[in-house]
Ligand SMILES: CC(=O)SCCNC(=O)CCNC(=O)[C@H](O)C(C)(C)COP(=O)(O)OP(=O)(O)OC[C@H]1O[C@@H](n2cnc3c(N)ncnc32)[C@H](O)[C@@H]1OP(=O)(O)O
């Protein structure tokens with residue numbers, strides 16, 4: 223059976239730039255365009271030349287090798303000739319393979335937002351498309367508000383699409399601009415439009431305001447459309463656009479689509495999708511969505527004991543695709559929802575040998591659950607779990623003993639007469655039979671403690687020299703000043719590896735100290751240090 227070719231059009235750098243909180247630099251855009259090109263997308267819409275200096279500079283040269291580099295902008299304004307429309311002229315002068323015009327297709331919006339007549343709007347579409355083609359570019363038309371427009375006045379919405387098609391636009395893209403349409407409506411409307419404009423020239427641009435952008439894009443394909451527009455990680459105006467990071471694996475891995483359609487992204491390239499999604503979040507400085515389908519950290523994470531048990535027997539029990547197919551990986555979490563299977567899976571991952579029938583597993587499970595009941599949370603503290611497991615199984619040496627610590631916080635006037643807060647920590651340790659006392663100052667009690675602990679660990683000092691604290695999170699578990707406090711610390715060493723430890727106490731300093739000590743002991747173990 224021959225498969226129909228679906229075209230993927232990426233608008234991360236255009237509609238994605240309309241995301242609240244996203245602000246691309248030219249350098250970001252260059253980097254992201256390269257990543258999209260490498261993935262195998264057919265079109266990369268880079269932005270709106272003329273709208274701002276960043277986009278104008280970005281379009282001073284072509285930024286993709288394989289994908290059609292596309293400039294976005296409005297159709298000709300009513301009341302001015304094409305040659306006198308600076309917007310259209312800037313657009314045509316931009317270094318791009320294609321131009322995607324946005325055109326209104328809802329009669330009400332033409333009257334209200336443009337203040338133009340319906341015929342003037344059609345004429346604007348006609349002339350703009352013709353001008354792009356005359357300039358040697360491929361033309362696309364995003365029919366804005368198409369679905370709402372179609373529901374209000376189907377004849378006019380179709381007239382807009384037909385005008386663009388007859389003027390020579392390669393793609394007529396039906397936009398669910400307000401994101402309120404539902405899949406059944408989208409499918410039916412696309413099917414109806416394809417009587418006037420062939421499906422092989424129809425695209426879909428869906429917004430996610432009712433969480434249906436991906437479903438609407440797939441519904442449009444079922445209705446006959448052959449181009450999908452979307453963005454990386456679903457960014458875009460308001461609630462975002464159709465998420466290509468979900469659509470691409472669905473098209474490639476779900477037989478219902480994979481047997482009927484082909485796309486430019488290969489199964490091999492798909493294996494880089496998780497890394498690409500995370501890299502993109504890093505560039506735009508957003509925290510990755512843990513629950514993102516396919517690429518999220520939790521997409522293949524199993525917490526429930528019953529699920530972990532079944533996964534141990536057959537991985538597909540709770541996985542709809544193989545995590546490796548999208549470059550993600552399976553995780554089995556340890557928590558108060560766990561059973562022995564979770565422990566066995568995590569211990570195997572950590573390389574800690576234990577027999578399935580070892581009764582200490584029950585002790586470890588009971589310990590995890592009791593500790594979680596008083597505030598510990600091991601699913602986010604891999605290193606503390608490993609220490610707990612190793613201790614229960616009897617293989618954590620006593621590297622050192624903490625005799626005591628104390629911390630003071632002082633607010634005082636400094637020499638310049640400015641009020642400053644200074645913390646000082648004193649830690650007494652016994653290391654290899656030797657008593658050590660270290661004192662350090664810090665900008666807060668935890669910082670002072672951290673410095674004092676790592677200032678002199680005697681014979682182990684060299685081993686922890688490259689240990690650094692990269693994140694510190696405090697959570698109050700029940701309100702009030704007598705609440706229980708959970709501290710999570712993320713540490714890293716010069717290898718680049720990082721790990722998390724946890725401490726719980728009524729006292730935030732005490733909880734922090736526990737997490738800091740776990741981090742140091744974990745470092746000694748991971749570096750294979752023998753106790754002195
Ligand atoms: C549905 C979408 O996501 S469309 C995405 C649009 N993207 C953006 O708007 C981001 C970049 N935009 C900008 O930087 C600015 O809006 C610019 C440079 C494009 C225009 O700025 P300004 O000239 O100051 O106009 P402003 O933004 O206030 O209004 C847009 C104008 O374009 C007109 N217009 C809107 N759509 C179209 C269209 N498809 N065809 C012709 N004219 C249009 C509006 O009627 C309005 O005209 P008016 O000023 O006579 O009322």
Ligand SMILES: CC(=O)C(=O)O
Pocket residue numbers: 237324364365366367397398399400427429
């Ligand atoms: C063009 C566009 O972004 C929209 O109609 O949503």
